[in-house]
Amino acid sequence: MDGLDGNAIAGLLSDVFGAEMTTATGTCATCGAGGPLAETVVFLRAPGTVVRCRTCSGVMMVFVTVRETTCVDLRGLSNLGT
Amino acid sequence: MNRISRGFTGRRSASVDPARVPPGQYVTEDFPVLSAGPTPHRPLDSWSFTIQGEVDEPVSWTWEELRALPSETVTVDIHCVTKWSKLDTVWTGVSVDTLLEGVETSAEYVTAFSDGGYTTNLPLEDVIGGKAWVAFAYDDEPLDPEHGGPARLLVPHLYFWKSAKWVRGLELRTEDEPGFWEGYGYHNYGDPWQEQRYQGD
C-alpha cells in the first residue's frame, strides 16, 4: 500500500521548509543512518505523514495538519542538512 | 476559496441517514488502509496478548488461548479522523470485558500497545461495558494484516486511531500517557460526535 519514498512528500517538505528538501540529508536519531530525504520510507495514508528511516524503520519526522497549520515533529532526526 | 473540479465527487456514498454520520465525516464503501508504519508480520505461534501494568500479575493469552475464549460478532459504524466513515462493519472478537474478568486494578487509564511500536491511550471506562473488543475477524474472514491482523483493538465509539492495529496488549495505568497520535497533536479522547480531532477541540 504505502512503501513510498521521500519523493512523495517533496511538495509537503517544500511547503514546510520553504525550499526543495528531497536532496537534503537526514540523519536518523535512532540508528545514525543518513541519506537524502528522498530515500526515506514515507507513510502518507495516516492521520499524519510519517517519515521513517529506511535502515531501522525508526520515526524520523511526523507532519500533522491541525486546523490549517502543518506541525512538524523532527525529534527523530539528529541532523538535517544539505 | 478552493476551485471546484467539475464533476469530481470522489468515492463516497450519497444516500445515507445523516443521523449516523458524525460532523465533518464522509461515508465510504471502501475500507481505506491507513498506517503509520510498515505492516508487521507476526507469526501466530509467537503472538500473545498481555494485560499488564497496574495489576498484581500480568495476564497473557497465546493465540490458541485467545481463540478459545468466548467471542462475539458485532456490527458497528467506524469513523476515521481523516474524515471517512464506514457503516455497518462486521467484526468478530473477544470483548475486553472478558479479558479483564477477574483482573483487579486501581488503574483509570489504559495504553494499548502494538507490534511495530504503535500506542494509543484511553480511559479504562471506555474499553469496558461492552464498548471494546480484541477483534480477529472482519466480515467473517480472518483479519487481514493490512487492516491490523492477526488482531486489533476495536473501540468504535471513538475515532478509529484508537482501535490499535496489531495490538499485543493493554497496559493499565493510574496516570494517562498520550499515545502515538495523541503525542503529535491529536485529541486525547477522540469522540467523533463532538468532533474531537485535535488537542484543544
Place this chain on the structure above:
Amino acid sequence: MARAAIPGRLTWKAAEVVELVGETARAKSIALHLDDWPGHRAGQHVDVRLTAEDGYQAQRSYSIASAPEDGYLTLTVERLEDGEVSPYLVDVLEPGDELELRGPIGGYFVWEVALGGPLLLLAGGSGIVPLRAMLRHRAAADSTVPVRLLYSARTLDEVIYRDELVRISAFDEVDVRFTLTREWPEGWRGYRRRIDREMLAEVAWPAGERPLVYVCGPTAFVEVAASTLVDLGHEPGRIKTERFGAS
C-alpha cells in the same frame, strides 16, 4: 539550505486542460496550459488537487511526462481500478476544464544533459513517465549521452509511448528493451519475465562505466532493481529511485 532549481514558493495554480490523448486502454496524456508556468526539470512532478462541490478534497502527485523544451506541460495518468483521482482524470476531465496543481516539485529524481551519463533508466509500469521526460529532454537538447532503457510492463498493450520509444531506439546511442511479465505476443523476442539479476547483468552498463541510474515504478520493482544493481557493483550514490504506490 537546498534551493529549488526554479525559485519561488509552491502555490496552487489553475491549469487549463488543452488536450487529452489516449496512450493505452488505461492511460491518458493530459496537455495543460498555465499562464505563468516557470518551466521544470525532467523527472519532476506536480501535485494535483481536486475539490468536490461540498468541499471534499483529494490530492495526488503525478510525474511530468513532457520535456522542459516541449510546448505544453503534460501529465500521463493511468487509471487505477480502485482509484479515487485517476478515474476522474482519465474518464471525466475534458478540454477546457480547469485542473488545480502546484509545482514543479522535486530536486532528487531529476536528470538534465549537464549531469552526463551514461544513463541507465529502469521503468516499471507507469514509472516510465518521468523517464520519458528525461528521454525527450535528451533528444530536444541534441545530446549524445548514451542511454539504455529497460521497461517492464505486464503486456504489450500496457506499454505507454510504445511508438515513440521504438522510434528513438533507432538512434545509435539509445538502447530500448522491454520485458513483458504477464502476456506477450507470439514471436515476441523481448524478455518475458519480471526483472532479475540475469536480465540486469545483460542490460545494464558494466559497473565500471559508472552510469547514472534512475529507477521508477511500483515499490517492489524499484527495490529489486536497486538492490540488484548494487549487488552487481553499481554505486548506491549513483542510483536514484522513485517509488509509485497505488492511489
